[in-house]
Amino acid sequence: MQKNIIISGVGGQGILTMASIIDLAAMNLGLNVKQAEVHGMSQRGGAVESHLRISSDEIFSDLIPKGKADIILSIEPMESLRYLPFLSPDGVIVTATEPYINITTYPDMKELLDTIASAANHVFVNADALAKEAGSAKSYNVVMLGAAAPYLEIETVELEKAIEMFFSRKGQEMVDMNIKAFRLGLANSVNEQK
Numbered sequence: 001m002q003k004n005i006i007i008s009g010v011g012g013q014g015i016l017t018m019a020s021i022i023d024l025a026a027m028n029l030g031l032n033v034k035q036a037e038v039h040g041m042s043q044r045g046g047a048v049e050s051h052l053r054i055s056s057d058e059i060f061s062d063l064i065p066k067g068k069a070d071i072i073l074s075i076e077p078m079e080s081l082r083y084l085p086f087l088s089p090d091g092v093i094v095t096a097t098e099p100y101i102n103i104t105t106y107p108d109m110k111e112l113l114d115t116i117a118s119a120a121n122h123v124f125v126n127a128d129a130l131a132k133e134a135g136s137a138k139s140y141n142v143v144m145l146g147a148a149a150p151y152l153e154i155e156t157v158e159l160e161k162a163i164e165m166f167f168s169r170k171g172q173e174m175v176d177m178n179i180k181a182f183r184l185g186l187a188n189s190v191n192e193q194k
Contacts, residue, residue, distance in 0.1 A: 001031065001054070001055060001056045001153055002053075002054070002055040002056070002057065003053070003054045003055070003070050003071070003152060003153055004051075004052075004053050004064045004068050004069045004070050004071075004088075005022070005051075005052040005053075005054070005064075005069065005070065005071045005072075005073060005148075005152070006049060006050070006051055006052075006064060006069045006071070006072050006073070006083045006086055007019055007049065007050040007052060007073045007074075007075075008047070008048070008049045008050075008072065008073070008074045008075070008076070008079040008080060008082065008083055009047075009048055009074060009075030009076045009079055009100075010046060010047060010048060010075070010076055010079065010100050010102065011046045011047075011048050013048075013075040013076065013100070013140065013141060014075070014138075014140065014141030014142075015037075015048050015049070015050055015075060015141070016037060016048075016050060017141055017142075017166070018050075018073070018141050018142070018144065018145045019035055019037075019050040019052050020166060021142075021145060021159065021162045021163055021166050022052060022054070022145070022152065022154070022159070022162070023035060023052070024162035024165055024166060025154050025158045025159045025161065025162035026054045026154060028158060028161065028162065029154065029158060031054050031055065031056055032054070032055050032056070032057065032058060032059050033052070033053070033054055033059075034051075034052075034053045034059045034061070034062035035050060035051065035052050035053070035062060036050070036051045036062040036063055037049070037050045037051075047079060047082070049079075049082075049083065051063050051064045054154075064086055065086075066085050066086050067085070067086065067087070067088055067089075068086065068088055069083070069086040069087050069088060069091055070088060070090075070091050070092070070151065071091060071092055071093075071094060071148060071151050071152070072084070072086070072087055072091065072092075072093045072094070072095070072120075073094050073095075073144060073145075073148045074093065074094070074095040074096065074144075075095075075096050075100075075127070075140065075141060075144055076095075076096065076098075076099065076100045077095050077096065077097060077098075077099055077109075077112055077113065077116060078099065078106065078107065078112060080093050080095040080116055081112075081115065081116065081119070084119055084120070087120055090121075091120060091121070092120065092121040092122065092123065092151055093116055093119070093120050093121070093122040093123070094122070094123045094125065094144065094147050094148045094151065094189070095116060095122065095123070095124060095125065096125050096126075096127040096128075096140070096144055097109075097113065097124050097125065097126055097127075098126070098127060098128045099112075123147055123148075123188075123189050125143065125144060125147045125185060125188050125189070126188075127140045127143045127144050127147075127185070128140060130143045130181065130184040130185060130188060131143050131181055133184060134177055134178075134180040134181035134184055135177040135180065135181075136177055136181075139177055139178055139180075139181035140181075142163065142178045142181040142182050142185070143181045143182070143184055143185035143188075144185060145159070145163075145182060145185060146181065146182035146183060146184060146185025146186035146187075146188070146189065147185040147186065147188055147189040148185075148189070149182070149185070149186050149189065150186070150189050156186065159182065160179055160182065163175070163178050163179055163182055164179070
């Protein structure tokens, strides 16, 4: 098993939380994990990416070569395009559809989503609505993790165990809300595949 994942978005969206949960699930299964964060501006709103490599074999580099990412998991739609050169021909983009507009030249949303759709296999997620349905807009990132789950090759039950481990220090209510967010994202992804 080998999976190369680029997680992208902007600062403050929970990119590193998602990477940590995937790391936990993979390590609980005895898989090898390498992760590298590459931060843009060190402030809320700056571009952030995390390279995450999971394998049953030894991993020698924590950075994913161009053309070798299996998944681009993006919390911000325009950020998904930034990493398109890294996506393998059979790879998938899983992206939220809500923009984080922090520049005056942000592209038209329809054109942006059309560009993503024509560039690669993709799953679009209205993460904001699903996060609110789960109980908190802050669970946006865990909704996106759920949407990417079918492509991770890690059993759903293992990802849910990792969510519980990660959020348990914040209480059962926080665990339950994030499990709900994960399941809503997963259901969205399954519906998108039909």
